[in-house]
Amino acid sequence: MGTYVVTGSASGIGAATTHLLEDEGHTVIGVDVLETTVRADLSTPQGRADAVTGIRTALRGGHLDGIAAVAGAGAHLDDPGKVLAVNYFAPVAVLEGLRRELAAGGEGRAVVVSSNSAGTAPLIDETLVRTVLTGDEEAALERARGRHIELPEEIAESAPSITAYASSKLALSLWVRRTAVTAEWAREGLLLNAVAPGAVLSPSVRSAIPPDTDPDNFPTPIPLGVFGQPEDVAFWVHQFLRPQARFTTGTVLYVDGGTDAAMRPEGS
Numbered sequence: 001m002g003t004y005v006v007t008g009s010a011s012g013i014g015a016a017t018t019h020l021l022e023d024e025g026h027t028v029i030g031v032d033v034l035e036t037t038v039r040a041d042l043s044t045p046q047g048r049a050d051a052v053t054g055i056r057t058a059l060r061g062g063h064l065d066g067i068a069a070v071a072g073a074g075a076h077l078d079d080p081g082k083v084l085a086v087n088y089f090a091p092v093a094v095l096e097g098l099r100r101e102l103a104a105g106g107e108g109r110a111v112v113v114s115s116n117s118a119g120t121a122p123l124i125d126e127t128l129v130r131t132v133l134t135g136d137e138e139a140a141l142e143r144a145r146g147r148h149i150e151l152p153e154e155i156a157e158s159a160p161s162i163t164a165y166a167s168s169k170l171a172l173s174l175w176v177r178r179t180a181v182t183a184e185w186a187r188e189g190l191l192l193n194a195v196a197p198g199a200v201l202s203p204s205v206r207s208a209i210p211p212d213t214d215p216d217n218f219p220t221p222i223p224l225g226v227f228g229q230p231e232d233v234a235f236w237v238h239q240f241l242r243p244q245a246r247f248t249t250g251t252v253l254y255v256d257g258g259t260d261a262a263m264r265p266e267g268s
């Protein structure tokens, strides 16, 4: 049986992924700001360093078979800097910090959870995305906390957090594509992929969407006509974690009821 790390294990997609792995008999080291194996606040560099140390302690010198970096922060947070830090800098720090432990087993698997808003939201700040990808967190947080994109008045108040969310998820998808094919990952047998969900009724989202909301009239259309459930996304995260998933790396898989295809018919 294997040993896996799941960040964001206390709720939603992370909890559903944890259940799938545990049901197969694997050991899961959960990481979350809420109660779990390793409790850490991934929004700060210190919290991320503590998380990596806590995971190494739990491993007791052993290797990791896979990491699912699921923890994320929604655009409802007031601080766009925090949105950016949890959605981009946290998964990157956890994956880079544990790359050695992941490589030690010979067929490590890593999955991040991006979002289809990386491609469908008209709110991307290209400068922010470029800054994030340089790895300069301080500069990125400063840019995110400014107001650089004009948005309709009804959502202008939360504009920086919405922009930080969509931009952080786009940067994360780009990081996956760029990193997965480097020798440090690909030639070490490390496979790195992203799952990009659409609207999924995890507890945090469920509480924000009125119960009678029609998926066909959601801000972005959902062609399948239903919202996703955490298990629908966890299914694919789990597939990417399996040793049998051995010829796919650098992929961004949309799990969004067809939204990305509907919004970007010319995209690939």
Ligand code: NAI
Binding pocket: 007, 008, 009, 010, 011, 012, 013, 014, 031, 032, 033, 034, 040, 041, 042, 043, 070, 071, 072, 073, 074, 086, 087, 113, 114, 115, 116, 196, 197, 198, 199, 200, 201, 202, 203, 204, 205, 230
């Ligand atoms: P959720 O809110 O149910 O779970 C997120 C988990 O991350 C929670 O357990 C939370 O405590 C943890 N977390 C948040 N901030 C943290 C921090 N600073 N340090 C450590 N842990 C922290 O949300 P859900 O829906 O399961 O989200 C999982 C991932 O899926 C996130 O990355 C989210 O951005 C992404 N996603 C979700 C969508 C949705 O509609 N639910 C759509 C697209 C992407």
